[in-house]
Amino acid sequence: MEELHSTRSELLFRRNQILLAEQGRDLLKKKRDALLMEFMKIMDKVLDISEKLNEQAKASSYALAVAKAVDGIITLRSVSLAVKGDIKVDITGSKIMGVPVPEVTKTSISRSLLSRGYSIVGVSSRIDEVAETFEKELDTIIEIAAIETKLRRLGNEIQKTRRRVNALDQAVLPVLREQVQIIQMALDERAREDIFRLKKVKKSLEARKKSQLLREATSSA
Amino acid sequence: MLKADHGYANARVRAMKSRLLDQSVFEKMLGMKDLSEILTALDKTSYRNEVHEEVLKAGLLVGIEEGLRAATSADLQKILKIIDLEAKNLIEVLLGRWDVQNLKTILRGKHIGAAKADIISSLAPAGCLHDSVLQELAEQPDIRGVIDLMATWSIPYSKPLTAELGKYQQNLALQNLEFSLDKFYYQNTLARLTGRSLDIQLVREVITREIDLTNIMTLLRLTRENLAPEEKEKYLLAGGRRLNWGSLVKLAQVQDADDLIVALEKSVYGKVLQEGWQLFLVSGKFSVIERRLENQVITKNIALFRADPLSIALVIAYIWAKLNEVVNLRILIRGKEVDMPAKMIRQALVLV
Numbered sequence: 179m180e181e182l183h184s185t186r187s188e189l190l191f192r193r194n195q196i197l198l199a200e201q202g203r204d205l206l207k208k209k210r211d212a213l214l215m216e217f218m219k220i221m222d223k224v225l226d227i228s229e230k231l232n233e234q235a236k237a238s239s240y241a242l243a244v245a246k247a248v249d250g251i252i253t254l255r256s257v258s259l260a261v262k263g264d265i266k267v268d269i270t271g272s273k274i275m276g277v278p279v280p281e282v283t284k285t286s287i288s289r290s291l292l293s294r295g296y297s298i299v300g301v302s303s304r305i306d307e308v309a310e311t312f313e314k315e316l317d318t319i320i321e322i323a324a325i326e327t328k329l330r331r332l333g334n335e336i337q338k339t340r341r342r343v344n345a346l347d348q349a350v351l352p353v354l355r356e357q358v359q360i361i362q363m364a365l366d367e368r369a370r371e372d373i374f375r376l377k378k379v380k381k382s383l384e385a386r387k388k389s390q391l392l393r394e395a396t397s398s399a
Numbered sequence: 400m401l402k403a404d405h406g407y408a409n410a411r412v413r414a415m416k417s418r419l420l421d422q423s424v425f426e427k428m429l430g431m432k433d434l435s436e437i438l439t440a441l442d443k444t445s446y447r448n449e450v451h452e453e454v455l456k457a458g459l460l461v462g463i464e465e466g467l468r469a470a471t472s473a474d475l476q477k478i479l480k481i482i483d484l485e486a487k488n489l490i491e492v493l494l495g496r497w498d499v500q501n502l503k504t505i506l507r508g509k510h511i512g513a514a515k516a517d518i519i520s521s522l523a524p525a526g527c528l529h530d531s532v533l534q535e536l537a538e539q540p541d542i543r544g545v546i547d548l549m550a551t552w553s554i555p556y557s558k559p560l561t562a563e564l565g566k567y568q569q570n571l572a573l574q575n576l577e578f579s580l581d582k583f584y585y586q587n588t589l590a591r592l593t594g595r596s597l598d599i600q601l602v603r604e605v606i607t608r609e610i611d612l613t614n615i616m617t618l619l620r621l622t623r624e625n626l627a628p629e630e631k632e633k634y635l636l637a638g639g640r641r642l643n644w645g646s647l648v649k650l651a652q653v654q655d656a657d658d659l660i661v662a663l664e665k666s667v668y669g670k671v672l673q674e675g676w677q678l679f680l681v682s683g684k685f686s687v688i689e690r691r692l693e694n695q696v697i698t699k700n701i702a703l704f705r706a707d708p709l710s711i712a713l714v715i716a717y718i719w720a721k722l723n724e725v726v727n728l729r730i731l732i733r734g735k736e737v738d739m740p741a742k743m744i745r746q747a748l749v750l751v
Contacts, residue, residue, distance in 0.1 A: 243736065247734070252523045253523075256504035262511045297575075297578040298574075298620055298634060299581040299634060299636065300499065300577070302686070307686050
């Protein structure tokens, strides 16, 4: 436990600390609100994209099911051997209210029919569609991954800020206020003691003075 | 026209035809909730034994598919045994497409440096090239090695590949090698199908119809690529049934898909293309047009059941009917597996 000096300077120091903590709490509350606004904005975007992703996943699974049924798994496996490609993703960083968030820039994964690597003769348009739907899905997955990371970082920061606000509101400030109260009480007590002591000294001085005067009066008489 | 007698084989095929599923079975299956109900329905079909055997080994989905494949393979083997040598040669011409696919698989695998096991697992158990030949080709270190070995063994497909190898080594564009194989397959097949016999004419009809379908779909798909007409011509196959080279060259000049449909309006494929185009306008997928065209081709090939009863027509019709039946069953089980709406499943089925 922190040692508490019941002094006026300590009292002033604690009062300054309360002021500082209150300012910090207000600032953190503002930061939390700003982050929340940003979070909600991104949240709407994430919901839209995840809905789009669900639709794309459904479309690609239907396309794949029909291609597997009509063209056969062996044909699909064979064609997949011809399709080779890298996915290039650039990740840079930016800051939202001081929170570092990733910015992902990528070139579109969707490719044209002739650049997939297989001859279009002997490969059905169903297989083109499987490739196309999965390329689109992959594009969306990368897009949503970047935004979700941003969202997670903002979420963590909001939680951290909320914890700090709560700590200031419910732990730091009450303790400081209590300490100020204790110091104040101690100082008041000390002041009262001083007054009492002074009164006592004054009384004894007066009594001494009175007895001296009495003594002088008796000796002169 | 000369006519071979396939009386015995045709009698057997007619008996086998009676075991093909009729439309009502597919209608019932469309209404079923899951794969286990479809499995129960398959109990009443000729697939029963193979499907049950495979389901025990591999589980429901893969088991049913494997069972269907095993039953079909057994059926085709049976047909190859009962037909005479001449008919067998003709049917093998039709099965030659699997050789092309297997060779493409090996080339694709070598192109990306895939493991031999991955390549072999992607090979189709059909075609005329023996498994051991394909495995040895898959063993080769690179595409050059594969083509060299094919040339050493005098496999005819080595010719177009050898001619294209130099270009491939410069630009690493695999599609040119693949296309040379496709082109060679059709040219070589049509060159083999010369003669006046009805059987040869029938197989030629099937192949040339397939070339028409491939060319139409190639032209349609290329409308999205903004290619010059002469570039498009490189992807076309000569020898179609209704669309000769001259008309293909004219069609290659059409830039938009809707104009292409209009240009083909008066052809034998016009009506089907119009129907497909209406579906395309809703879905934006060329595959719906392709499926409509396939529907027409399958229907025409299956209609050979009504052709000369003493020709190879029945055998060809049966093979198409059987393969179509298996594809329909696969569409049903794959569709049910991913909860595809019944309307979409129905659209993909070809019920003849």
